[in-house]
Amino acid sequence: MKLVIGDKNLSTWSWRVWLALHSWGIPFDEVVILLDKPNTTAEILKHSPSARVPFLHDGDLGIWDSLAIAEYLNEKFPQKQMWPADMKTRAWARAVVCEMHSGFADLRKLMPGNIKKRLTNFDYSPVAKDVARIQEIWTECRKAHAHLGPYLFGAWSLADCFYAPVVWRFVSYGVKLDGPVREYVQAMLAHPSMKELERQALAEQG
Numbered sequence: 001m002k003l004v005i006g007d008k009n010l011s012t013w014s015w016r017v018w019l020a021l022h023s024w025g026i027p028f029d030e031v032v033i034l035l036d037k038p039n040t041t042a043e044i045l046k047h048s049p050s051a052r053v054p055f056l057h058d059g060d061l062g063i064w065d066s067l068a069i070a071e072y073l074n075e076k077f078p079q080k081q082m083w084p085a086d087m088k089t090r091a092w093a094r095a096v097v098c099e100m101h102s103g104f105a106d107l108r109k110l111m112p113g114n115i116k117k118r119l120t121n122f123d124y125s126p127v128a129k130d131v132a133r134i135q136e137i138w139t140e141c142r143k144a145h146a147h148l149g150p151y152l153f154g155a156w157s158l159a160d161c162f163y164a165p166v167v168w169r170f171v172s173y174g175v176k177l178d179g180p181v182r183e184y185v186q187a188m189l190a191h192p193s194m195k196e197l198e199r200q201a202l203a204e205q206g
Protein backbone atom coordinates (compact mmCIF):
# COMPACT_ATOMS: atom_id res chain seq x y z
CA MET A 1 0.00 0.00 0.00
CA LYS A 2 1.10 3.55 -0.68
CA LEU A 3 -0.17 6.50 1.35
CA VAL A 4 -0.13 9.99 -0.14
CA ILE A 5 -0.02 12.63 2.58
CA GLY A 6 0.81 16.28 3.23
CA ASP A 7 3.65 17.62 5.39
CA LYS A 8 4.18 15.68 8.61
CA ASN A 9 4.10 18.99 10.49
CA LEU A 10 0.93 20.42 9.01
CA SER A 11 -1.38 17.90 7.43
CA THR A 12 -3.85 17.09 10.18
CA TRP A 13 -6.11 14.95 7.99
CA SER A 14 -3.08 12.91 6.90
CA TRP A 15 -2.02 12.34 10.53
CA ARG A 16 -5.14 10.30 11.25
CA VAL A 17 -4.43 7.68 8.60
CA TRP A 18 -0.66 7.72 9.05
CA LEU A 19 -1.22 7.03 12.77
CA ALA A 20 -3.59 4.16 12.02
CA LEU A 21 -1.14 2.46 9.65
CA HIS A 22 1.88 3.06 11.86
CA SER A 23 0.27 2.17 15.18
CA TRP A 24 -1.17 -1.12 13.92
CA GLY A 25 2.11 -2.06 12.27
CA ILE A 26 0.75 -2.18 8.71
CA PRO A 27 3.60 -1.84 6.18
CA PHE A 28 3.19 1.06 3.75
CA ASP A 29 5.17 3.35 1.49
CA GLU A 30 4.51 7.05 1.65
CA VAL A 31 4.52 9.97 -0.74
CA VAL A 32 4.74 13.36 0.99
CA ILE A 33 3.40 16.36 -0.92
CA LEU A 34 4.20 19.73 0.63
CA LEU A 35 1.07 21.82 1.23
CA ASP A 36 0.72 25.53 0.41
CA LYS A 37 3.19 25.41 -2.51
CA PRO A 38 2.44 26.64 -6.04
CA ASN A 39 2.37 23.04 -7.36
CA THR A 40 0.54 21.44 -4.40
CA THR A 41 -2.81 20.96 -6.13
CA ALA A 42 -1.22 19.63 -9.33
CA GLU A 43 0.87 17.14 -7.35
CA ILE A 44 -2.11 15.92 -5.31
CA LEU A 45 -4.27 15.60 -8.45
CA LYS A 46 -1.76 13.09 -9.83
CA HIS A 47 -3.18 10.76 -7.14
CA SER A 48 -6.42 12.07 -5.69
CA PRO A 49 -9.45 13.27 -7.70
CA SER A 50 -10.62 15.29 -4.69
CA ALA A 51 -7.38 17.37 -4.76
CA ARG A 52 -7.06 16.51 -1.07
CA VAL A 53 -4.79 14.27 0.97
CA PRO A 54 -4.68 11.68 2.46
CA PHE A 55 -5.12 9.26 -0.42
CA LEU A 56 -4.43 5.52 -0.21
CA HIS A 57 -3.28 3.36 -3.13
CA ASP A 58 -3.89 -0.35 -2.62
CA GLY A 59 -3.13 -2.14 -5.89
CA ASP A 60 -5.58 -0.82 -8.46
CA LEU A 61 -7.83 0.65 -5.76
CA GLY A 62 -7.56 4.29 -4.77
CA ILE A 63 -9.35 5.75 -1.75
CA TRP A 64 -9.57 9.36 -0.64
CA ASP A 65 -10.84 10.92 2.56
CA SER A 66 -9.38 9.95 5.94
CA LEU A 67 -12.57 8.35 7.26
CA ALA A 68 -13.13 6.23 4.13
CA ILE A 69 -9.49 5.10 4.32
CA ALA A 70 -9.79 4.28 8.03
CA GLU A 71 -12.91 2.19 7.43
CA TYR A 72 -11.18 0.39 4.55
CA LEU A 73 -8.19 -0.44 6.75
CA ASN A 74 -10.55 -1.68 9.46
CA GLU A 75 -12.22 -4.03 6.96
CA LYS A 76 -8.97 -5.16 5.37
CA PHE A 77 -7.31 -5.92 8.71
CA PRO A 78 -10.13 -7.08 11.02
CA GLN A 79 -7.63 -8.78 13.33
CA LYS A 80 -6.23 -5.36 14.25
CA GLN A 81 -9.44 -4.38 16.11
CA MET A 82 -9.32 -0.72 15.12
CA TRP A 83 -12.77 -0.05 16.58
CA PRO A 84 -13.97 -1.19 20.05
CA ALA A 85 -15.19 -4.81 20.02
CA ASP A 86 -18.52 -4.11 21.73
CA MET A 87 -21.24 -2.95 19.30
CA LYS A 88 -22.64 -0.16 21.49
CA THR A 89 -19.16 1.12 22.32
CA ARG A 90 -18.28 0.96 18.64
CA ALA A 91 -21.34 3.05 17.77
CA TRP A 92 -20.28 5.63 20.35
CA ALA A 93 -16.73 5.66 18.95
CA ARG A 94 -18.04 6.18 15.41
CA ALA A 95 -20.29 9.00 16.64
CA VAL A 96 -17.40 10.92 18.17
CA VAL A 97 -15.25 10.31 15.08
CA CYS A 98 -18.03 11.53 12.77
CA GLU A 99 -18.56 14.58 14.97
CA MET A 100 -14.86 15.37 14.54
CA HIS A 101 -14.89 14.58 10.83
CA SER A 102 -17.82 16.85 10.03
CA GLY A 103 -17.53 19.51 12.71
CA PHE A 104 -15.32 21.92 14.65
CA ALA A 105 -14.73 24.10 11.58
CA ASP A 106 -14.15 27.23 13.70
CA LEU A 107 -11.47 25.50 15.75
CA ARG A 108 -9.74 24.20 12.63
CA LYS A 109 -9.70 27.70 11.13
CA LEU A 110 -8.48 29.60 14.20
CA MET A 111 -6.02 26.95 15.36
CA PRO A 112 -4.48 25.22 12.32
CA GLY A 113 -2.52 22.09 13.16
CA ASN A 114 1.23 22.64 13.43
CA ILE A 115 3.21 20.21 15.56
CA LYS A 116 6.19 22.59 15.78
CA LYS A 117 4.14 25.51 17.08
CA ARG A 118 4.13 26.46 20.78
CA LEU A 119 2.14 29.57 21.73
CA THR A 120 1.46 30.94 25.18
CA ASN A 121 -1.32 33.48 25.82
CA PHE A 122 -3.14 32.58 22.61
CA ASP A 123 -6.74 33.82 22.77
CA TYR A 124 -8.89 30.84 21.88
CA SER A 125 -12.06 32.36 23.35
CA PRO A 126 -13.65 32.71 19.86
CA VAL A 127 -13.71 28.89 19.67
CA ALA A 128 -14.41 28.24 23.36
CA LYS A 129 -17.56 26.33 22.40
CA ASP A 130 -15.63 23.85 20.23
CA VAL A 131 -12.92 23.46 22.88
CA ALA A 132 -15.53 22.81 25.58
CA ARG A 133 -17.38 20.25 23.45
CA ILE A 134 -14.19 18.32 22.68
CA GLN A 135 -13.23 18.34 26.35
CA GLU A 136 -16.73 17.06 27.18
CA ILE A 137 -16.37 14.22 24.65
CA TRP A 138 -12.98 13.23 26.04
CA THR A 139 -14.15 13.43 29.66
CA GLU A 140 -17.22 11.27 29.03
CA CYS A 141 -15.24 8.69 27.03
CA ARG A 142 -12.50 8.53 29.64
CA LYS A 143 -15.00 8.30 32.53
CA ALA A 144 -16.61 5.22 30.99
CA HIS A 145 -13.42 3.46 29.86
CA ALA A 146 -10.60 4.47 32.21
CA HIS A 147 -10.58 0.97 33.72
CA LEU A 148 -9.76 -0.49 30.27
CA GLY A 149 -6.79 1.71 29.36
CA PRO A 150 -5.62 5.31 28.92
CA TYR A 151 -7.30 6.12 25.58
CA LEU A 152 -10.81 7.35 24.72
CA PHE A 153 -12.30 3.85 24.65
CA GLY A 154 -9.67 2.23 26.87
CA ALA A 155 -7.55 0.49 24.25
CA TRP A 156 -6.07 2.55 21.38
CA SER A 157 -8.66 2.88 18.60
CA LEU A 158 -9.45 4.87 15.45
CA ALA A 159 -11.15 7.41 17.71
CA ASP A 160 -7.72 8.32 19.11
CA CYS A 161 -6.28 8.63 15.58
CA PHE A 162 -9.07 11.08 14.71
CA TYR A 163 -8.63 13.19 17.87
CA ALA A 164 -4.80 13.21 17.69
CA PRO A 165 -4.80 16.49 15.72
CA VAL A 166 -6.77 18.18 18.51
CA VAL A 167 -4.28 16.89 21.07
CA TRP A 168 -1.53 18.72 19.21
CA ARG A 169 -3.68 21.81 18.66
CA PHE A 170 -4.34 22.02 22.40
CA VAL A 171 -0.60 21.72 23.09
CA SER A 172 0.42 24.16 20.32
CA TYR A 173 -2.06 26.85 21.31
CA GLY A 174 -1.68 26.45 25.09
CA VAL A 175 -5.25 25.35 25.83
CA LYS A 176 -5.84 24.96 29.57
CA LEU A 177 -6.08 21.26 30.40
CA ASP A 178 -7.31 19.70 33.62
CA GLY A 179 -8.26 16.32 35.06
CA PRO A 180 -9.12 13.54 32.60
CA VAL A 181 -8.49 15.82 29.60
CA ARG A 182 -4.95 16.51 30.76
CA GLU A 183 -4.37 12.82 31.48
CA TYR A 184 -5.64 11.88 28.03
CA VAL A 185 -3.35 14.41 26.32
CA GLN A 186 -0.38 13.06 28.29
CA ALA A 187 -1.25 9.46 27.34
CA MET A 188 -1.59 10.43 23.68
CA LEU A 189 1.71 12.31 23.57
CA ALA A 190 3.42 9.25 25.10
CA HIS A 191 2.05 6.83 22.45
CA PRO A 192 4.97 5.49 20.34
CA SER A 193 3.31 6.38 17.01
CA MET A 194 2.49 9.91 18.22
CA LYS A 195 6.12 10.29 19.30
CA GLU A 196 7.38 9.03 15.95
CA LEU A 197 5.09 11.37 14.03
CA GLU A 198 6.26 14.26 16.21
CA ARG A 199 9.90 13.28 15.65
CA GLN A 200 9.41 13.25 11.88
CA ALA A 201 7.48 16.55 11.92
CA LEU A 202 10.20 18.28 13.93
CA ALA A 203 12.85 16.96 11.52
CA GLU A 204 10.95 18.22 8.47
CA GLN A 205 12.39 21.20 6.60
CA GLY A 206 10.25 24.19 5.74
Ligand SMILES: N[C@@H](CCC(=O)N[C@@H](CS)C(=O)NCC(=O)O)C(=O)O
Nearest residue numbers: 011012013035052053054065066067
Ligand atom coordinates in the same frame (compact mmCIF):
# COMPACT_ATOMS: atom_id res chain seq x y z
N1 LIG B 1 -12.32 15.37 4.59
C1 LIG B 1 -11.00 15.18 4.02
C2 LIG B 1 -10.21 16.47 4.19
C3 LIG B 1 -8.84 16.39 3.56
C4 LIG B 1 -8.12 17.74 3.54
O1 LIG B 1 -8.74 18.83 3.61
N2 LIG B 1 -6.79 17.66 3.40
C5 LIG B 1 -5.98 18.85 3.25
C6 LIG B 1 -4.62 18.68 3.93
S1 LIG B 1 -4.68 18.38 5.67
C7 LIG B 1 -5.65 19.06 1.79
O2 LIG B 1 -5.49 18.10 1.07
N3 LIG B 1 -5.51 20.30 1.33
C8 LIG B 1 -5.20 20.53 -0.03
C9 LIG B 1 -4.37 21.75 -0.22
O3 LIG B 1 -3.91 22.31 0.78
O4 LIG B 1 -4.15 22.12 -1.37
C10 LIG B 1 -10.34 13.97 4.69
O5 LIG B 1 -10.83 13.54 5.75
O6 LIG B 1 -9.41 13.37 4.14
